[in-house]
Amino acid sequence: MSDAGNQARTGAGKDQGPDVHPPKRIAEATTWKGEQKAGMDTPVLAVLAALAGVYIAFGGLFFLLAQAGADAMPYGAAQVLGGVVFSLGLILVLVGGAELFTGNTLMVVAWAEGRAGFTPVLHALGIAYVLNFLGSVAIALLAFWAGLHMAGDGAVGAAALRTAERKSGLGFGPALASGVAANMLVCLAVWLAFGARSAADKVLVIVPPITAFVALGLEHSVANMSLIPFGWLVKAGAAPEFWAAAGTDPGTYPALGFGGLVANLVPVTIGNLIGGVLVGAAYWFAYLRPKQASGR
Template sequence: MATLKSSGKEMQRLDTEKLPAIEASRLQTALEELKTCATTDCRPPAEMAVKMEAVGVTKGNGNIWTISLLGILAGFFIGLGAMFCTLVTTDIQIGFGLTKLLGGVVFCLGLILVVLAGAELFTGNALMVASRASGKIKLSQLFQNWGIVYFANLIGSLLLVLVVFYSQFWVLDGYKVGVNALSIANAKVSLAFWPAFARGILCNILVCLAVWLCFGARSTVDKIFAILFPITAFVACGFEHSIANMYFIPMGIAMAGQAKILEVAGVTASQVAHLNVAGFIGNLVPVTLGNIVGGTFIGSIYWLIYLRKERAAEAAAARPWFAGMFAGPQLQSQQATYLDTETKALISVLAKARDDNKFLAKLAENPSQALKAYNLAPEAKAALESGDVRWLESRVGTLDEPLRTWLTSRLSQEKW
C-alpha cells in the first residue's frame, strides 16, 4: 500500500501541462481509478440502487444481436454450473444436508461466469423493473429484453445438453452420473404447479439478491463472495431456477431414453414417462412465473427504498433538468445564457443523455460518433468517454451522488 501511495504522489507531480489535453484527462481518470482500487469498502445501498437502474437502462437499449448472443452464453454458463452440480452430488455419502450444500457451492460456477465473463441472464434481468419504475425504459423494452434473453438462454442450455450428451459425460462412475441427472429431472417434472411457483419465487429472490450484492462489489473477489452464499442457499434448499431447469430437465429426458441408465437406476420407462417435452413445459411455466415475481420483488423494493422519492421529485419538478442535477450552488436556466459555448455544449450533451435513452446507449457504445455533432474540446470529449466525473464537475459544478454513479456505470457499460 505504501508503494501504491508513493506511485500516486509521483504521478501527481507530473507536469500535465506538457501533455496533450486529452492525455492529461486520461491520466487524471487513471488516478481516480487507482484510488478506487485502493478502496476496500463496498458501495452503499443507495449507490447500488442507482447502478441497478443504470444497468437496466443499458440492457433495455441494448443491441438485439448482442443481447441474443450474451443470452446464449448465459444459458450455457448456467448449464455448466448445473452439470458440475450433477457430477459432484453423484453417489456421495456425506449426508443429505452436506450433499445439498456442496451441490450449491459448485453450482455457483454458473452465475460467477455470467457476472464476471459477461452474459445476459433472464432471472437477473428481472431487476430491470427498477429502470422501468423510474421511467428510464419503456414497458415494451423491458418485455423485449426478457423475451429475447429467455429464449436465448434456452438455446444456450440446449446446446450444452447436446454437447454433454455426445461427450458421454453421463457414463461416468458406472452410469451413476446419468442416473443422478435422471433423478434430478424426474423430481422437477413431478412438482405440482403451486409448489413449483413458490420455489421459483424463493429462488429468484436469492438470485437477485446475489446480483444486487454484486452492484456493491468493487473487485472480482467481492463479486464471487457476493454470489456464493445466496446461490448456495437456493440450490441447497431445492428452489427452482427456470434457466437451470433448461439444462436439468432436457438432460433428464435424454437419460430416460437410455436403457443402461434405466437399468442402473432400477426403474422402467413407464416410471419416467412424464419426463418429456410436456413435462418440461409444465415445469417451466410455473417456475418462470415465480422467478419473475421473486426478481420483480427485489428490484421493486429497493427502488421504493432508495429511488422513489428522488424520481418522484424529478417528475414533479417544473424546471430544466440541470436545475435538479447539481448539488450546492445550482445552475438556473437563466444562468445558461452567460455560459461559454463549450460549457453550453457540454450541458447539452448531458441533458440529451439524461432524456434520450437511445442517445445514452450510443454514448456508452460509440462515444466518438455520438459526440461528433457537438462543439466540444478534446478534454471534454475525453471526460465524457471515460466518465471523468472530476473534470466534468470542474466545468459545470458539483454533481450529486446519483448522477456521479450514473455517469460512471453508464459510460463504463457495466453489466450484471
C-alpha cells in the same frame, strides 16, 4: 448526468470502506445497467443470452456431478455442496458478461426510474429467455453426446434422472412459490455483485445466495432448461449398459418428457418474474423513490 450516475457507470469516486458499495450506490448502478440492457442491440443481446444459458447449464452439470453418489452423504451436506458448485453458472454470467433472464428482471428498477420503456424491457427479457433456452439445451445435448451420463458408472446419469423427474412432477402451486423464492435469492446475488468492487468480491457475494437457493431445492427456470432436457435425453436415449450400471429403468421416471418440461417452466418462469420484480421494486422504493419525490 449526475455525479452519482457517472460513478455508477465508471466506478469513479470509490469511497474507502467495505468491499461492496452501499445500497444506494447499488440501486443507481442497477438503474444504469437496466437502461443499458433494455437498449442493447438485439444480435448482441441474443449472443450474450445464449452464453448465459450455456454458463448456467455448466453450473447445472457441475451440480449433477456433486449429486452423483450423494446418497452416501447427509442430505443437508449434499445439498449445500451442490449449491456451492452450481454457483459457477452465475459467476460466469456476471464476471464473464452474459444476459440471464432471471437476473435481468431487475430491469424493473430502470423502468420505475423512467430510464427504460416497458416495451424495450419486455423485448430484452423475451430475447434473453428464448436464447437462454437455446444455449441451455445445446449444452444438455453436448453433455449427452459426450456420454457424461455414464460417468461414475452411471451415477451422474442417475442423478440427472432423479433431478429432472422431481422437477417435472412438481404441482403448479409449489413450482410457482419455489420460483418466487429462488429468484429472490438469485436477484440478491446479482444486486450484491453490482455493488462489488472487483471480480474476487463478485465471486464472494454470489456464492452464498446461490448456494442457499440450490440447497433449499428451489426452482430456477434457466437452470431447469438444461437439467430437465438432460434427464429427458438420458431417459430416451441411454444405452442398455447405462440402465444396468445405474440400477434403474425408464419406467421409474413417468413425469419426465416434454409435458413435464412445460409443466415446470410455466409456473417457475412466472414465479421467477415475480421474485425478481419484488426485489427490484423494494430496493427502488427504499433508495430511489424518495429522490424522485424530492425533485431530484
